[in-house]
Amino acid sequence: MRFGVVIFPGTWSDCDFHYVIGEVLRQPVKYIWHRDTDLRELDCMILPGGFSYGDYLRAGAIAGRSPVVEALPDFVARGGFVLGSCNGFQILCEAGMLPGALLRNECLQYRCQSTSLFLENAETPFTRGLRPGQVLKMPISHGEGKYYADPDTLRALKARNQIVFRYCTESGDVTKEANPNGSLENIGGIVNEAGTVLGLMPHPERAAETAMGGTDGLLLFHSLIGSLVEDGSALKR
Amino acid sequence: MRARVFVRLKRGILDPQGTAVKRALEGLGYREVQDLRVGRVLEMELDATQPDQARGRLEEMCRRLLANPVTEEFTVEIVEDGGRPRLA
Amino acid sequence: MRARVFVRLKRGILDPQGTAVKRALEGLGYREVQDLRVGRVLEMELDATQPDQARGRLEEMCRRLLANPVTEEFTVEIVEDGGRPRLA
Amino acid sequence: MTAADPKVTLDLALAHGLTAEEYDRIIQLLGREPTYTELGLFSALWSEHCAYKHSKVFLRLLPTKAPHVLQGPGENAGIVDLGDGWALVLKMESHNHPSFIEPFQGAATGVGGILRDIFTMGARPIATLDSLRFGDPEDPKTRYLIGGVVSGISWYGNCFGVPNVGGEVAFAPEYQGNPLVNVMCVGLVRRDRIFRARAEGVGNPVFYVGAKTGRDGIHGATMASAVFEEGAEERRPTVQVGDPFTEKMLLEACLEAMAGGAVVGIQDMGAAGLACCSSEMPSRAGTGMEVELSRVPRRETGMTPYEIMLSESQERMLLVVAQGREEEVRTIFAKWELDAVEIGRVTGDGLLRVRMDGQLVAEVAVRALTEEAPVYEKPTARPGWLAALHAFDPLSLPEPADYEAALLRLLAAPTIASKQWVYRQYDQQVGINTLVLPGSDAGVLRIKGTSKAIAVTTDSNARHVFLDPYQGAALAVAEAARNLACSGARPLAVTDCLNFGSPERPEILWQFAEAIRGISEACRALEIPVVSGNVSFYNETEGEAILPTPVIGMAGLLEDAGWRTTQWFKSAGDRIALIGPDAVSLGGSEYLAILDRRLAGRPAPLDLRVERDVQAACRAAIEAGLVSSAHDAAEGGLAVALAEACISGPEAVGAEVELPSLGRHDLTLFGEGPSRIVVSVPPRAQRHFESLMGECQVPWRFIGTVGDERLTLKVGGSVLVSLSLDQIAHAWRTGFDRYVG
Numbered sequence A: 001m002r003f004g005v006v007i008f009p010g011t012w013s014d015c016d017f018h019y020v021i022g023e024v025l026r027q028p029v030k031y032i033w034h035r036d037t038d039l040r041e042l043d044c045m046i047l048p049g050g051f052s053y054g055d056y057l058r059a060g061a062i063a064g065r066s067p068v069v070e071a072l073p074d075f076v077a078r079g080g081f082v083l084g085s086c087n088g089f090q091i092l093c094e095a096g097m098l099p100g101a102l103l104r105n106e107c108l109q110y111r112c113q114s115t116s117l118f119l120e121n122a123e124t125p126f127t128r129g130l131r132p133g134q135v136l137k138m139p140i141s142h143g144e145g146k147y148y149a150d151p152d153t154l155r156a157l158k159a160r161n162q163i164v165f166r167y168c169t170e171s172g173d174v175t176k177e178a179n180p181n182g183s184l185e186n187i188g189g190i191v192n193e194a195g196t197v198l199g200l201m202p203h204p205e206r207a208a209e210t211a212m213g214g215t216d217g218l219l220l221f222h223s224l225i226g227s228l229v230e231d232g233s234a235l236k237r
Numbered sequence B, C: 001m002r003a004r005v006f007v008r009l010k011r012g013i014l015d016p017q018g019t020a021v022k023r024a025l026e027g028l029g030y031r032e033v034q035d036l037r038v039g040r041v042l043e044m045e046l047d048a049t050q051p052d053q054a055r056g057r058l059e060e061m062c063r064r065l066l067a068n069p070v071t072e073e074f075t076v077e078i079v080e081d082g083g084r085p086r087l088a
Numbered sequence D: 001m002t003a004a005d006p007k008v009t010l011d012l013a014l015a016h017g018l019t020a021e022e023y024d025r026i027i028q029l030l031g032r033e034p035t036y037t038e039l040g041l042f043s044a045l046w047s048e049h050c051a052y053k054h055s056k057v058f059l060r061l062l063p064t065k066a067p068h069v070l071q072g073p074g075e076n077a078g079i080v081d082l083g084d085g086w087a088l089v090l091k092m093e094s095h096n097h098p099s100f101i102e103p104f105q106g107a108a109t110g111v112g113g114i115l116r117d118i119f120t121m122g123a124r125p126i127a128t129l130d131s132l133r134f135g136d137p138e139d140p141k142t143r144y145l146i147g148g149v150v151s152g153i154s155w156y157g158n159c160f161g162v163p164n165v166g167g168e169v170a171f172a173p174e175y176q177g178n179p180l181v182n183v184m185c186v187g188l189v190r191r192d193r194i195f196r197a198r199a200e201g202v203g204n205p206v207f208y209v210g211a212k213t214g215r216d217g218i219h220g221a222t223m224a225s226a227v228f229e230e231g232a233e234e235r236r237p238t239v240q241v242g243d244p245f246t247e248k249m250l251l252e253a254c255l256e257a258m259a260g261g262a263v264v265g266i267q268d269m270g271a272a273g274l275a276c277c278s279s280e281m282p283s284r285a286g287t288g289m290e291v292e293l294s295r296v297p298r299r300e301t302g303m304t305p306y307e308i309m310l311s312e313s314q315e316r317m318l319l320v321v322a323q324g325r326e327e328e329v330r331t332i333f334a335k336w337e338l339d340a341v342e343i344g345r346v347t348g349d350g351l352l353r354v355r356m357d358g359q360l361v362a363e364v365a366v367r368a369l370t371e372e373a374p375v376y377e378k379p380t381a382r383p384g385w386l387a388a389l390h391a392f393d394p395l396s397l398p399e400p401a402d403y404e405a406a407l408l409r410l411l412a413a414p415t416i417a418s419k420q421w422v423y424r425q426y427d428q429q430v431g432i433n434t435l436v437l438p439g440s441d442a443g444v445l446r447i448k449g450t451s452k453a454i455a456v457t458t459d460s461n462a463r464h465v466f467l468d469p470y471q472g473a474a475l476a477v478a479e480a481a482r483n484l485a486c487s488g489a490r491p492l493a494v495t496d497c498l499n500f501g502s503p504e505r506p507e508i509l510w511q512f513a514e515a516i517r518g519i520s521e522a523c524r525a526l527e528i529p530v531v532s533g534n535v536s537f538y539n540e541t542e543g544e545a546i547l548p549t550p551v552i553g554m555a556g557l558l559e560d561a562g563w564r565t566t567q568w569f570k571s572a573g574d575r576i577a578l579i580g581p582d583a584v585s586l587g588g589s590e591y592l593a594i595l596d597r598r599l600a601g602r603p604a605p606l607d608l609r610v611e612r613d614v615q616a617a618c619r620a621a622i623e624a625g626l627v628s629s630a631h632d633a634a635e636g637g638l639a640v641a642l643a644e645a646c647i648s649g650p651e652a653v654g655a656e657v658e659l660p661s662l663g664r665h666d667l668t669l670f671g672e673g674p675s676r677i678v679v680s681v682p683p684r685a686q687r688h689f690e691s692l693m694g695e696c697q698v699p700w701r702f703i704g705t706v707g708d709e710r711l712t713l714k715v716g717g718s719v720l721v722s723l724s725l726d727q728i729a730h731a732w733r734t735g736f737d738r739y740v741g
């Protein structure tokens, strides 16, 4: 599976994703500059964490209007996958590719810590092969990760099973205490209707090696790579 | 021409920052503050001469970039050179 | 009584946020923006009846908490109930 | 000279902080009166900050050489060899005064400055650490300062994308009017890709790159001069505001330009901005430089040559570019949306020549500004106050009635309690190298593509330095090295940040001189070179100096990243051993500070040979795989170290310990002494551990066993402390937050 890791001015998880995909997963991967719009050679686009354009104005706002992001709907329509983590999730929401928005953490402070995630939806290409209700451990690192959507949108998200992760305790209870940023209903990650665009605040690339404290982040990639093979490399371009 | 764009959280969306500021003011003895919300204001100098046209452009900027339609609402004010603001 | 407090960076102080937003607007084709600075606006509902007294209290709040005297300056606007703003 | 410039007089020179003798010397060096711009240059470059005029004679004592040192003091940062083609760049800086004036921006720009010092050497920053000191934690002002400083560090580092992996936060009333904000940074560079701040190659173009110049932080002396009275508002220098986004762009652009080979030399425009770069860079290379200021990108109008030369606007660099490679540099910086403007060139005549619109405004020999800056050897005097402080015997105080209560108070003391409130606001992992996060004795980072890791720490116990600057400073070195040893690392190098009061007071200068002697002695004994550092004098308000605070930043190497060790107990059944001597004291201890609000007595003596052997023994045990945890006993003594080992890890675990009596129980539990490490040894390794300790010839003994839900401390068979893990964890976890939350 061929991955593209997008670099916006101010992105900083680009190298980490590149390393995990290339060195840990041994998959083909290349960097994509934010002005590039030719995504033909790629199967999955990664929008990494960071502070694109300093996150000045709103997190992800300026990057959400960049050429590469404007090329994503086409890419997705042709069968491509998109994974946005942290700033990448903020960008996808800002660009309207995922519903809702990410607001400043309720505690008004930045938070870098380990979190547990309750897997709600095990049917997306990113989570296929996992158990619904499985608890994954991945760290967060953000100041604006409080997910918000209006009641109608939330209802629609639930109806279509678009909520993928909720913050939970280590034992899998979705409680207020387990919510690190005040997210609506503990939401930590969602997908688009087709399930091919995943946005999540946690950092799967920081949970991809035992030395880094865990490998749960790899599960998303394994699932994604697996689903592609299962589907018989079904990317249509 | 000078203009101001106000961007604020929609009513109904919690504003923890506003709450924190209000509480801090209370702590200092300013109990008259009943409700407080924090927003952004962008003050600009525009190269434009037609207020109405400028306003149209500003509203477009807001829709395209300056405000997030999911969470925010905006108002645009034009301050004609040296003049008083005209509310939207 | 409604009031607005504007807090903005003093002139001469670098406003990285304003610079980034201006550049982003340029990128979207809005070249008429000559200068852009980003500030905060605090919109409040006050339990007060005397505009001048309220203004005095607001200015005090600004000096004590709402504005950072080293880097920021402020202006206070009182919007009498339903009325138009009165500039400071 | 431009028309608007004021006339240069002795008074104006004095207002710039120069002395009458220094002003005479300037006239002598120039052979004429300086122009206004030249006066600005001299005042900046001959300032304490740039010229180290009061500290230079003492700093010469520091050991700076070792076979693995690739760059010692004198550049923007020091460099040591890591093997496998990699080198580590390290440096620490203070931003104390700016952080007091504006805590958020002051601390943020402090981070920005130290990052530039690292990447100007060609390295990618891989970690920062922050060493902080504040006044009385009960004071609301302190809370405001901590909040601002921590969020400033958090904002800049997180936005830039560098993990914070350690630091310290301590409190003492002496910092009330003068908090300390010291930030350390380490970076990685290929050994053969190191860049230096040298203007080599006559004819090479000089490029200004990065953010635009404003009137930020221009030498405060400008304000003192009467000439600016009318229009003073506009001319007033403004606080420096950081822009971590631009810094990140600057990093990427600089590294890209360096990788391509177009860059000959590079220096960051930090203190004294362009003035500093345009004289220091040619001075190091024995060349000269000429610059045309009208080409400097500015964000304000009407700036004078004086202002442009002295502006301290952030996120800017000066580059010397290989002739013919100009376009390459422009293209790279344009890609990162940054200015890159040719403003001058390297000359061969040893002069700095500054023009504005073609008109000459300064012409000075670069050496006059740099090498020939004054150096003083001012008088030192042992402070009279020490004798009375040393005469105090802590054992003249009554023993505490309740040892459990005393331990809980210590664990909840803000200097000892968990600093999670601080570091959870910092990104700790970006770069995916962090093997040991903040919360253990040192941060540990892997070096990708090798089996190696580095460990980093900052340490200083200023109370000990105050009571005995020589030994206290040596102790800071010993403690830093011990923290590395506990983490499994061998120390490679020191970067220091020496925070003191006014050197013009003989007592303060004595503290400084003694501290340098202590650092030197300890570094020699432990064989650790000092490769970079920073001196921050004049940390006082209204004649009240801070505690002398020489902060030691240290980096060490683990040949095998698998050796990394954390401070917390892991498994029930492990035996607990104490390596190290019994010499402890309550003099200058945390116990005395918290329970008696007193700073007095004599700290326990430091034996550097024992220290070295204890550290070697700890490392040997770690490398042989014989210990599950290692933690040094510092503030709060053995009782606190044991409690931390129980509760600071991901899962709390109890311990039952029988301590050897050292006299009174408060001394046994809370006495502080150097060279002591608590380790836990799995049963399978016990025999091997015993024989290894024998070979190492260090004092050591088993003192207890890991397990259970309580911490039990016994002395001479009687139980002094028996607390549930919840009790001690609660005290330790909430102790800091209650002042800031």
Ligand SMILES: Nc1ncnc2c1ncn2[C@@H]1O[C@H](COP(=O)(O)OP(=O)(O)O)[C@@H](O)[C@H]1O
Pocket: D129, D130, D131, D132, D164, D165, D166, D167, D168, D169, D415, D416, D419, D422, D423, D437, D438, D439, D440, D441, D442, D443, D458, D459, D483, D634, D635
């Ligand atoms: N300002 C800070 N920034 C980051 N980490 C910190 C800070 N202060 C303390 N820590 C972390 O908390 C832990 C305990 O600190 P401290 O008690 O000073 O340790 P030690 O005495 O072993 O040096 C260390 O891991 C340290 O890195």
Ligand SMILES: [Mg+2]
Pocket: D440, D441, D483, D631, D632, D634
């Ligand atoms: Mg320690």
